[in-house]
Amino acid sequence: MPSSRRDFLHQSTHLAAGLGLSATLPELGRSVAPSDTIRIGLIGVNNMGWADLTSMLKNAGAVCVALCDVDSNVLKKRSDELEKQTGKKVTLYNDFRKLIDDKTVDAVIVGTPDHWHCLPAVYACQAGKDVYVEKPLATTIEECDLIVAAAKRYNRIVQVGQWQRSGPHWKAALDYVQSGKIGRVRSVKTWAFMNYGKEFPPRPNEPVPAGVDYDMWLGPAPGRPFNRNRFHGTFRYYWDYAGGLMTDWGAHMIDIALWGMNVTAPNSVVATGGKFGFPDQDGDTPDTMQVVYDYGNFSILWEQSLGTMRGPYDRDHGVAFIGNLGTVVIDRSKWEVLPEVEQGRYLVPAQPIQYGSGRDLDSHTRNFLECIRSRQQPNCPAEVGRNVALHSHLGNIAYRTGKKLTWHNDQGGIVGDTSAQALTKAHYRAPWVLPKLS
């Protein structure tokens, strides 16, 4: 929260000016007392934002008071569903700034496409709201850093939607890795082989569908005619809005590798790949890619494949910690130990496969609500989201530039390569600008 009301007024005025708006000032969100109701506003209601909201509403004291979407068709559908479930009408918005201005909202879920994470998250922090923002934290490293700074500057609870962070079986597997039982870990494999994306032919541009504020959907992204391929869901495959499987699944799986190895940034990154499987399909992002991150005494490998599902260890996604004595393999449903064998004997005791509960998203959204009340750091604060988004973006930048990148957190980013460094920065379409925090 700003240190004084005056600071806050100054920032809000600056923000409004940057957007070409009149300087109407949001009130600071109230502090939520431990037993108090938490009033939630959801921005971006189509898919994951809706899943996050319905998960939060399973908790006593959590109520939805507002929904916002630039597609009025989706907004109506979701508000009807919510009314059916709860018997109550909520306030509907098409402009997320109005939802953030709404004094009845305590906490905001940001469920918009990736290019629309940074501004709502930062504005919400500035308005004194707590924020649950979907992964990847943002589309550029610069925006990620700004969200981290905003959470600190305004003293907000920010939980990123990497929900594995609240899953007990992930934690148990990582405790096992960190206990040293599999010996020295020399590499970690992370992957997503997803059996979708093969039926994605180019399609012609179309008139903007009725009820859609397309200019507001594009927001800070480059202007272009409406094309359904780039819209709901499949925006993921275009650099203007997202980063393909690398930021979609990579943000989940590489996060586990960083957590297990207790690291935040690589020394260097190399990548190779292309649209090798389905060269005629639409989209910018590669259907096939391998990225290697170096940390000096171990490496992390990311591997993605769109349109096939036979990944390593016959799992379509997962993380494998490869130690001298055995390998720990984990995915969303289970984890297991694969012992090395020497002279007919296991080097690590065999143990049964350990299964997850399948309720990790509910644990994660519950953790967010608990932290709003306790003001403790949540399981996946903005820094954790930033660190894995950094990895995803560096992987994509290494792929796009075809260069080995050297990264230095303390020396301003990618060392010695201005064209690669430019891809770490936000390039917003006017009138949108990155807010200044003070």
Ligand SMILES: NC(=O)c1ccc[n+]([C@@H]2O[C@H](COP(=O)([O-])OP(=O)(O)OC[C@H]3O[C@@H](n4cnc5c(N)ncnc54)[C@H](O)[C@@H]3O)[C@@H](O)[C@H]2O)c1
């Ligand atoms: N944590 C997870 O497991 C998980 C799973 C799926 C998606 N996600 C993330 O959730 C985000 C959304 O993905 P999705 O699949 O739900 O996308 P989607 O395209 O289905 O839904 C996004 C919604 O946001 C709306 N929107 C776009 N711009 C807006 C704006 N300025 N204001 C208000 N609404 C706006 C769209 O109209 C759409 O209804 C992505 O960042 C994605 O990476 C996370």
